Amino acid sequence: MSRIETIISELSSISNNPKKAMEDYKKETGKGAVGVMPYYAPEEIIHAAGLLPVGIWGGQKSISKARAFLPPFACSIMQSVMEMQLEGVYDNLEAILFPVPCDTLKCLSQKWKGTSPVIVFTHPQNRKLEAANKFLAEEYRLVREKLERILDVKITDEALTKSIDIYNENRKVMREFVDIAAAYPQIIDPIKRHAIIKARSFMEKSKHTAMVKELNSELKSLPVEDFTGKRVVLTGIMAEPNEVLEILKENGFAVVADDLAQESRQFRNDVPLGPDPLYRLAKWWQEFDGCSLATDAKKSRGPMLIDTVKSSKADAVVVCMMKFCDPEEFDYPIYYRQFEEAGIKSLFIEIDLETTSFEQTKTRVQSFSEML
Amino acid sequence: MFTMGIDIGSSSSKVVILEDGLNIIAAEVIQIGTGSTGPKRVLDEALSKSGLKLQDMAKIIATGYGRSSVEESHKQISEISCQAKGVFFLVPSAKTIIDIGGQDVKAIKLDSKGCVKQFFMNDKCAAGTGRFLDVMSRVLEVSLNEMAEYDSRATEPATVSSTCTVFAESEVISQLANGVAKENIIAGVHQSVASKACGLAYRCGVEEDIVMCGGVAKDLGVVRAISKELKKPVIVAPNPQTTAALGAAIFAFDEVIGANK
Amino acid sequence: MTDTSNMSAKELLGFYQEELYEEARRAKKEGKLVCWSASVAPSEFCVTMDIAMIYPETHAAGIGARKGALDVLEVADEKGYNVDTCSYARVNMGYMELLKQEALTGKTPEKLEKSPAARIPLPDLVITCNNICNTLLKWYENLAVELNIPLIIIDVPFNHTMPIPQYSKDYIAEQFKNAISQLEEICGKKFDYDKFLKVQEQTQRSVAQWNRIASLSSHKPSPLNGFDLFNYMALIVCARSRDYAEITFKKFADELEENLKNGIYAFKGNEQKRVTWEGIAVWPHLGHTFKGLKNLGNIMTGSAYPGLWNLSYTPGDMSSMAEAYTRIYINTCLDNKVKVLSDIISGGKCDGVIYHQNRSCKLMSFLNVETADILQKGNHLPYVSFDGDQTDPRNFSPAQFDTRIQALDEMMKQNKEGVSNE
Numbered sequence A: 001m002s003r004i005e006t007i008i009s010e011l012s013s014i015s016n017n018p019k020k021a022m023e024d025y026k027k028e029t030g031k032g033a034v035g036v037m038p039y040y041a042p043e044e045i046i047h048a049a050g051l052l053p054v055g056i057w058g059g060q061k062s063i064s065k066a067r068a069f070l071p072p073f074a075c076s077i078m079q080s081v082m083e084m085q086l087e088g089v090y091d092n093l094e095a096i097l098f099p100v101p102c103d104t105l106k107c108l109s110q111k112w113k114g115t116s117p118v119i120v121f122t123h124p125q126n127r128k129l130e131a132a133n134k135f136l137a138e139e140y141r142l143v144r145e146k147l148e149r150i151l152d153v154k155i156t157d158e159a160l161t162k163s164i165d166i167y168n169e170n171r172k173v174m175r176e177f178v179d180i181a182a183a184y185p186q187i188i189d190p191i192k193r194h195a196i197i198k199a200r201s202f203m204e205k206s207k208h209t210a211m212v213k214e215l216n217s218e219l220k221s222l223p224v225e226d227f228t229g230k231r232v233v234l235t236g237i238m239a240e241p242n243e244v245l246e247i248l249k250e251n252g253f254a255v256v257a258d259d260l261a262q263e264s265r266q267f268r269n270d271v272p273l274g275p276d277p278l279y280r281l282a283k284w285w286q287e288f289d290g291c292s293l294a295t296d297a298k299k300s301r302g303p304m305l306i307d308t309v310k311s312s313k314a315d316a317v318v319v320c321m322m323k324f325c326d327p328e329e330f331d332y333p334i335y336y337r338q339f340e341e342a343g344i345k346s347l348f349i350e351i352d353l354e355t356t357s358f359e360q361t362k363t364r365v366q367s368f369s370e371m372l
Numbered sequence B: 001m002f003t004m005g006i007d008i009g010s011s012s013s014k015v016v017i018l019e020d021g022l023n024i025i026a027a028e029v030i031q032i033g034t035g036s037t038g039p040k041r042v043l044d045e046a047l048s049k050s051g052l053k054l055q056d057m058a059k060i061i062a063t064g065y066g067r068s069s070v071e072e073s074h075k076q077i078s079e080i081s082c083q084a085k086g087v088f089f090l091v092p093s094a095k096t097i098i099d100i101g102g103q104d105v106k107a108i109k110l111d112s113k114g115c116v117k118q119f120f121m122n123d124k125c126a127a128g129t130g131r132f133l134d135v136m137s138r139v140l141e142v143s144l145n146e147m148a149e150y151d152s153r154a155t156e157p158a159t160v161s162s163t164c165t166v167f168a169e170s171e172v173i174s175q176l177a178n179g180v181a182k183e184n185i186i187a188g189v190h191q192s193v194a195s196k197a198c199g200l201a202y203r204c205g206v207e208e209d210i211v212m213c214g215g216v217a218k219d220l221g222v223v224r225a226i227s228k229e230l231k232k233p234v235i236v237a238p239n240p241q242t243t244a245a246l247g248a249a250i251f252a253f254d255e256v257i258g259a260n261k
Numbered sequence C: 001m002t003d004t005s006n007m008s009a010k011e012l013l014g015f016y017q018e019e020l021y022e023e024a025r026r027a028k029k030e031g032k033l034v035c036w037s038a039s040v041a042p043s044e045f046c047v048t049m050d051i052a053m054i055y056p057e058t059h060a061a062g063i064g065a066r067k068g069a070l071d072v073l074e075v076a077d078e079k080g081y082n083v084d085t086c087s088y089a090r091v092n093m094g095y096m097e098l099l100k101q102e103a104l105t106g107k108t109p110e111k112l113e114k115s116p117a118a119r120i121p122l123p124d125l126v127i128t129c130n131n132i133c134n135t136l137l138k139w140y141e142n143l144a145v146e147l148n149i150p151l152i153i154i155d156v157p158f159n160h161t162m163p164i165p166q167y168s169k170d171y172i173a174e175q176f177k178n179a180i181s182q183l184e185e186i187c188g189k190k191f192d193y194d195k196f197l198k199v200q201e202q203t204q205r206s207v208a209q210w211n212r213i214a215s216l217s218s219h220k221p222s223p224l225n226g227f228d229l230f231n232y233m234a235l236i237v238c239a240r241s242r243d244y245a246e247i248t249f250k251k252f253a254d255e256l257e258e259n260l261k262n263g264i265y266a267f268k269g270n271e272q273k274r275v276t277w278e279g280i281a282v283w284p285h286l287g288h289t290f291k292g293l294k295n296l297g298n299i300m301t302g303s304a305y306p307g308l309w310n311l312s313y314t315p316g317d318m319s320s321m322a323e324a325y326t327r328i329y330i331n332t333c334l335d336n337k338v339k340v341l342s343d344i345i346s347g348g349k350c351d352g353v354i355y356h357q358n359r360s361c362k363l364m365s366f367l368n369v370e371t372a373d374i375l376q377k378g379n380h381l382p383y384v385s386f387d388g389d390q391t392d393p394r395n396f397s398p399a400q401f402d403t404r405i406q407a408l409d410e411m412m413k414q415n416k417e418g419v420s421n422e
């Protein structure tokens, strides 16, 4: 196996098996893990405590137990997260960090069915005011205190500053990866790309950084080949399960950039510089734009996506609409109109973690590729 | 030269045999779809009616929900492209296509050359699909063939507003219990199907000529309701259930003579 | 000016509602500013600035109740709004689209012409507040960008831990200041703080009368049916910073007290069981839900929803005003939510609870199972939930509702026969 293949296969296996990643981390460091609910929790605080932050993204699942606690019109990802809570999947986590940027998450933060303690915090939504930074820094201070108490550790400013550096380094390397991957769609297909990015949800970040860095340089040493398929940008919460990406691949699509909450939105921006680490983490939220969960009077998501399409020389946008996700559903009519005005083609597909039938998705993707 | 288009849908199986890309030799429908004996039966029927053999086909293209399970085919093309191709062949002035099948509703926008510019499909539920009509036809004890006729006698269309098929069923049952005439209920059912399809059509941008296809286009009550909602005339494609199969057969012909884009 | 002194509360309610819409239309004609506002966003700032106010949720509820929702919902559907999003938002986005078309073409679209609701003018600015849901942030973002107008945001962070911390109130109070400077810029004039104090005082007087009405449902038998509160709610939403609300509510409370004295109760005949209704009304089927309960001898004497506007605070104190706007029960942790509801149920001396599983409103639906469970462990009262929607008529089934409330009725009867809770 080539070095590239080895790295990809290692990252893919981590991304497919977070449980094992946690066990390995425990074996290596003797330390446990803290769950991180979507979206945009200050993972750096967990990292600074020496624990492994583990992203909670649900999974492909049929829903049964969760039906008792959630009506059918709750979003697909949270249906599956609830199902997994009830199955005890998350019970070996030392704590759960729980942000509440949408109505669904507000409710879910109040009904965790597992055994781990839950630490809830609220992102401010009048984000451009200085007062919002102060508020969020204060929330983070409480998050830190609660974590210290639960984990019985001290989280110093120094440790936190170091963790922020490690995370910023990872963000930079990930942005590089996304750009490089776009040039090598024959090697980095949509499934691999997703796995490489998702692995960062379950790994100590400096480790992930090292592997992706190496992957980047290996890739760059290869000649760039002509790509005859279509180049697309993904937008939405996430593009799972793999069947969806498989369909894109089968129809000759390459993912050249993304605006997914599970992927690029997390590393689009660095945590800015400054003296107080908690304040810096808060300020990241102020500078972050183009996400359905970060209120924005200018609604810059559409224009940002249009820029991404242009800069990545993409042929179209694929809207990966999480089933029953109202924040994303509200953004859609606006950016769709803006795409139309800009002459950008887009395809709407529904993300459903429960379904096992992908015929409709196949029809849509195939038709779209025939149309482009 | 003969080419064949096979459209295996969720509710029906269709085959069209085309001669020289122009003459429709056979256009057969069996009212059961993927996963059933429908695909085989419809194929046999088309061949026996035309007196041709599978080997006579220069190329076979499959489309529809069950397109990947058609062993006889040389290629698959999505039903969106095939509907566009077939409808444009029959009605060259078509700009907007509304296809209502067994489990999905599609609105397709064409450019003047008949290429797909944009399309939208229903999601999540059976509202506005053939399945919805099937349920209503059962509850009302009126066959699909008779629905349009009942509708034409409606004096005061009822409102059947529930999106969910289960709710709509109970809504219809209680209207029946309250003595609302079947004619009026059926007009309401058609109205409800039309509203769903028109929502998608508007999203595509409605441009004339508007052509309807898919099995539900055989129900003229739905066609009238859509026309009323859009305030524009709606053309029903000839033999509307087989347009996608026709499109596939044309694609097959184009590929054989190398005229494809 | 119309003489209102002899009007009944019901007449006042109708009169002032129409008056408010007329004021907004007049303001638009005269080139004055019109603002669309979320229902529990602070009204004090805009009223101080003499800006005419329109409340889309109330307007949408009106369209729903008059059976005009489907037409505008279709318009929103055409624009790509998913049928799963809040139907208030969809009704309003659809209506806004029609108004926009009218403004652009000079021709009134047929659906607008036909709409049974009061005509409203397009806004020059919008103000939103997420104390009832984050949906209101998304909805108002869209209004602002579709109309290219300023958006004032009052963000009240979800209170995951009670009591409300000072730093949260500070953040909200800072936003009040920011809203004021935004308004100064939009209006091109200074904010009048003396007038502001008067507006705050007026708001407190309106709220006090509102609370006076709500408290009357604790009498057994009750002079007030909770469904009346659903109707009068229009003015606590749209006119709490004006004397319209105070005058109407005072009149209504006086009437109810008079009735009580004379032994006239809300339930004609004999009220048999009292229920709490958790959630928003089903506007397009208000009559059906009301009659369904009534025919079983049930009266609604508890609902936490009207309590959203129990906005008492100390005028002149921004931090206290901030607290009033953020402490709303659905913006707090489950424990506090349950506590508030529990008080509503016992205050209304209720025998059972009905939960509206609202297809439009994730926030007011996703904790119903837990809320019901905890409450029942404490009060042993039966409950049911039904599927509905506050304005999309397509998501409610009268047959299902009837079956569910009948089951509740039977459980309440059993309960009463078994253990008397007198």
Ligand SMILES: Nc1ncnc2c1ncn2[C@@H]1O[C@H](COP(=O)(O)OP(=O)(O)O)[C@@H](O)[C@H]1O
Residues within 6 Å of the ligand: B008, B009, B010, B011, B012, B013, B033, B064, B100, B101, B102, B103, B104, B129, B130, B131, B133, B134, B144, B145, B213, B214, B215, B216, B217, B218, B219, B241
């Ligand atoms: N004679 C008819 N009159 C009215 N409707 C019909 C008739 N035949 C079939 N249909 C409707 O057409 C639907 C199937 O449409 P079709 O386009 O064949 O679906 P698909 O392509 O998904 O298999 C059925 O669900 C039924 O409601």
Ligand code: SF4
Residues within 6 Å of the ligand: A038, A075, A076, A077, A078, A102, A103, A104, A105, A237, A293, A322, A324, A325, A326, A327, A328
């Ligand atoms: S953002 Fe959307 S997908 Fe995520 S939890 Fe909220 S509703 Fe669900």
Ligand code: SF4
Residues within 6 Å of the ligand: C057, C086, C087, C088, C089, C132, C133, C134, C135, C136, C280, C360, C361, C362, C363, C364, C390
């Ligand atoms: S109904 Fe629910 S989602 Fe809609 S505006 Fe009201 S609180 Fe928000």
Ligand SMILES: [Mg+2]
Residues within 6 Å of the ligand: B009, B010, B064, B079, B101, B102, B214, B244
């Ligand atoms: Mg079909």
